[in-house]
Amino acid sequence: MTNNELTVHPLDQAVALKALDQGRWQGTTSQAYANMVGPFGGTTGATLLQGVLSHEELLGEPVSLTVNFAAPVADGNFEVVARPLRTNRNSQHWWAEMVQDGQVVAFATVVTARRRDTWEQTEAAFPDVPLASDLPIFSKKSVPPWTRNYDMRFVDGELMEAPDQDHPSRSRVWMRDQPPRPLDYVSLSALCDAFFPRIYVRRPKLVPIGTVSLTTYFHTNGEQLASAGTEHVLGIARANHFGKGFFDQSAEVWSRAGGLLATTHQVVYFKE
Amino acid sequence: MTNNELTVHPLDQAVALKALDQGRWQGTTSQAYANMVGPFGGTTGATLLQGVLSHEELLGEPVSLTVNFAAPVADGNFEVVARPLRTNRNSQHWWAEMVQDGQVVAFATVVTARRRDTWEQTEAAFPDVPLASDLPIFSKKSVPPWTRNYDMRFVDGELMEAPDQDHPSRSRVWMRDQPPRPLDYVSLSALCDAFFPRIYVRRPKLVPIGTVSLTTYFHTNGEQLASAGTEHVLGIARANHFGKGFFDQSAEVWSRAGGLLATTHQVVYFKE
Numbered sequence: 141m142t143n144n145e146l147t148v149h150p151l152d153q154a155v156a157l158k159a160l161d162q163g164r165w166q167g168t169t170s171q172a173y174a175n176m177v178g179p180f181g182g183t184t185g186a187t188l189l190q191g192v193l194s195h196e197e198l199l200g201e202p203v204s205l206t207v208n209f210a211a212p213v214a215d216g217n218f219e220v221v222a223r224p225l226r227t228n229r230n231s232q233h234w235w236a237e238m239v240q241d242g243q244v245v246a247f248a249t250v251v252t253a254r255r256r257d258t259w260e261q262t263e264a265a266f267p268d269v270p271l272a273s274d275l276p277i278f279s280k281k282s283v284p285p286w287t288r289n290y291d292m293r294f295v296d297g298e299l300m301e302a303p304d305q306d307h308p309s310r311s312r313v314w315m316r317d318q319p320p321r322p323l324d325y326v327s328l329s330a331l332c333d334a335f336f337p338r339i340y341v342r343r344p345k346l347v348p349i350g351t352v353s354l355t356t357y358f359h360t361n362g363e364q365l366a367s368a369g370t371e372h373v374l375g376i377a378r379a380n381h382f383g384k385g386f387f388d389q390s391a392e393v394w395s396r397a398g399g400l401l402a403t404t405h406q407v408v409y410f411k412e
Numbered sequence: 413m414t415n416n417e418l419t420v421h422p423l424d425q426a427v428a429l430k431a432l433d434q435g436r437w438q439g440t441t442s443q444a445y446a447n448m449v450g451p452f453g454g455t456t457g458a459t460l461l462q463g464v465l466s467h468e469e470l471l472g473e474p475v476s477l478t479v480n481f482a483a484p485v486a487d488g489n490f491e492v493v494a495r496p497l498r499t500n501r502n503s504q505h506w507w508a509e510m511v512q513d514g515q516v517v518a519f520a521t522v523v524t525a526r527r528r529d530t531w532e533q534t535e536a537a538f539p540d541v542p543l544a545s546d547l548p549i550f551s552k553k554s555v556p557p558w559t560r561n562y563d564m565r566f567v568d569g570e571l572m573e574a575p576d577q578d579h580p581s582r583s584r585v586w587m588r589d590q591p592p593r594p595l596d597y598v599s600l601s602a603l604c605d606a607f608f609p610r611i612y613v614r615r616p617k618l619v620p621i622g623t624v625s626l627t628t629y630f631h632t633n634g635e636q637l638a639s640a641g642t643e644h645v646l647g648i649a650r651a652n653h654f655g656k657g658f659f660d661q662s663a664e665v666w667s668r669a670g671g672l673l674a675t676t677h678q679v680v681y682f683k684e
Contacts, residue, residue, distance in 0.1 A: 204625040210498035210505040226482035233482040260655035353476040355627045357679045383532035407629045
């Protein structure tokens, strides 16, 4: 056994939960995943999902996750509470919340299900893009700490550059945890929030932003997810509309082998 | 005053709530919006939103709505409970649930906000399609009762037909309430669930299906919404992936004048 094998991955540290009671845990925000203010939302959502996945009454695997960012998460300790709202024969609806000082700062609803083999068809198309290994690693200096936990390689749509005329808010980016970590639902849920805000791609001007609500649909079972290993995944994100203080984002996340792992959507507050 | 002005629109009947207590109401499912089993999900979601919009502590207008369909809704009475989970200066996070026999059958989380004028840009493109007035009204016989409350006019992607080669699960359809009713958040939220299941477009075979979770992002304020009046709106829906018992749907809803009113996403269970 080497030292490396003894080291807990930074993501697993960030989402670590210590049981307090049935369906109640304590966690601590991670400096490694610090954002401009408070922690990276991807780890907040992943921590709420981690609560559900740790619950002893869990049935099946995640199908859908919606995370609402209700208030700024303060650096330090928090509690996570998760409980099944409804358990059916093959599916379950969950509530999970993150609490600081007796106040809800973030919450999630999750659907889990026993997934079965059915007819299968992907309609979205995997694009013709260079391999991750042929692209430079994103390494802008003035970006928040959490980005250093991801190896990102942009095909196009990088931050604060002249937008593409045909796809002004679109980014196509290979991503993986840094250091590499085998893909699972927790890390995939965080990756789904690792796209830079579309407004910084579409309009290279720094304004305050914050994700308000984030929904992810998982399209694979755990076994398929595990087979992606530590390879990069390809994320493709775009906005549909900016206006009246909010914009949306829709994205697909693909395995290197061309399997659609997740589709993910969010609505984001912006100023001006 | 004519008799017509005294008549309550069927949608308003379906979502009508009688106050029981602060943040608690009673409602009744509407036979006019019956689906194959239980009521049309669009009215279930609209009723939960109606609870939030009726709450005396409401701040602002809807930005985001996620509805989870936890169990079949039985025909008859239900209770709706809504409560603010977190109130910020300009935004609010809500919980709403529908209860029958002491059990949660559906629930929603809602974000409302005071929306302000900001930079505005629509990136999704309004397509070149015929006007609603130039298209026949959809009138298949073997469809559930709720469809008769909508005037639908398909540009393409009708139900149970040979799928389009390039866009096999896509539908483009003009829709409005029937009888016509001025557009508001409640009716728009129901319209966002009025797309036929993508699997019936992509694969013309009748199998059991059920929406599990539905998320809608509203891109207009109430004033802009009201200006759409009783005109048809154009819905464009497609699936990204079908497999392991679930598929997703992403859709845009446009005003006749070409304004993007909402983007909406759902994940749907299917058998086989």
